[in-house]
Amino acid sequence: MGVDIDKIFEQQDYYGIRLESIGGLGANLCGKMVGELAVRYLNLNSAGFSSYGSEKTGTPVKGYIRFCPPEKEIRVHSPVVNPDLLVIFHQALMRDPSVWKGCSDRTTVIIALDQGQEEAMMQNLPDIMKECYVVNARQIAMETKSRINVVMLGAMAKVMGFVELEAARQICRDNLGRKYPAALEGNLKGLEQGYGQVQRLNETSFGRLKKCAGSESTTPDNGQEWGYATAPIGGVNPRSGSTVTADLSPSRQGYVPIFLKERCINCGLCDSTCPDMVFQFAKGTYNGREMMVNQGLDYYHCKGCMRCVDVCPVNALVRGMEAEHPDKKYFMPNQDMLRTPDYYVKAGPDGYITSESYLTEKRIEGGEV
Numbered sequence: 001m002g003v004d005i006d007k008i009f010e011q012q013d014y015y016g017i018r019l020e021s022i023g024g025l026g027a028n029l030c031g032k033m034v035g036e037l038a039v040r041y042l043n044l045n046s047a048g049f050s051s052y053g054s055e056k057t058g059t060p061v062k063g064y065i066r067f068c069p070p071e072k073e074i075r076v077h078s079p080v081v082n083p084d085l086l087v088i089f090h091q092a093l094m095r096d097p098s099v100w101k102g103c104s105d106r107t108t109v110i111i112a113l114d115q116g117q118e119e120a121m122m123q124n125l126p127d128i129m130k131e132c133y134v135v136n137a138r139q140i141a142m143e144t145k146s147r148i149n150v151v152m153l154g155a156m157a158k159v160m161g162f163v164e165l166e167a168a169r170q171i172c173r174d175n176l177g178r179k180y181p182a183a184l185e186g187n188l189k190g191l192e193q194g195y196g197q198v199q200r201l202n203e204t205s206f207g208r209l210k211k212c213a214g215s216e217s218t219t220p221d222n223g224q225e226w227g228y229a230t231a232p233i234g235g236v237n238p239r240s241g242s243t244v245t246a247d248l249s250p251s252r253q254g255y256v257p258i259f260l261k262e263r264c265i266n267c268g269l270c271d272s273t274c275p276d277m278v279f280q281f282a283k284g285t286y287n288g289r290e291m292m293v294n295q296g297l298d299y300y301h302c303k304g305c306m307r308c309v310d311v312c313p314v315n316a317l318v319r320g321m322e323a324e325h326p327d328k329k330y331f332m333p334n335q336d337m338l339r340t341p342d343y344y345v346k347a348g349p350d351g352y353i354t355s356e357s358y359l360t361e362k363r364i365e366g367g368e369v
């Protein structure tokens, strides 16, 4: 495990890292820490930046970091298109073809993957990469009361090989110790477990992993790159976390609010507090009176912020581990927005309305409007 960074600098100008994440998982801070770590503790030069939209939990986030020898100036400040290390902070992102952009036979990939998801994950891997590692970041973060970003930092340190664990620990102390001293111990544990538990995928068991020397970059064949000719009209974004799929479940970090309907007094505080209109109220009867009654939650919209749990006056909403509640009892999809989330994802970016739709609209299920 690990790369010879000096050898890499003999062959190329930079060692490039790309982080693919979702707002709320801490990739921005992780990227800053990785960049700082290189300068302060590895005697390297580094530059990095993140790209994110509204900073809302659940929106796509990308982080870019470049390393180079200390005497070299970094004059490139564009996104890392062909990464040496690609770090995916949530398994749901693997369905997005843009996440794999520029992945080649020199790319090592680390994926935050829940236990038992390896086989399912294989369908989303590109054909070409150098190596693939997985770490159950969500579970480690929950057990250590840390966050996914420090677990991924630990995994990155181990996989890169030229980063000592102590250097990673120190950069955590420098950044998190000052800002969040009470959380430092848990974060250090999360970092150490990420370092210790990251595992290389077995190429024999997962036959699709091929080392193809000299191959061109690739993306999975279920997708299509977006450009001016293929972008959906009106800028509609059909990816995970977007308004089309309205599926914010990838933003959750292992916990969901569990509704105990028998305790609910239908006060509506959860509905006023929830930022994502998760609660579904409908006309009904409570204590013999006609009123709006809480029917349940549209978990597609829930990003797991737990504000509703904090605000409920009678503990009718409690924090639960999502893995222990695969069939959520009061899962009530918003009846005004019924949709199948995968409908748009599977169709690819051109499947919703084609770029020629200023003339006619070609619908995914066939036919024209």
Ligand code: SF4
Residues within 6 Å of the ligand: 263, 264, 265, 266, 267, 268, 269, 270, 271, 294, 311, 312, 313, 314, 315, 316, 317
């Ligand atoms: S805040 Fe609690 S009691 Fe009030 S409507 Fe929501 S779940 Fe029911």
Ligand code: SF4
Residues within 6 Å of the ligand: 256, 257, 273, 274, 275, 276, 277, 278, 279, 297, 301, 302, 303, 304, 305, 306, 307, 308, 309
């Ligand atoms: S945790 Fe509660 S407040 Fe937060 S998004 Fe989910 S339902 Fe809404």
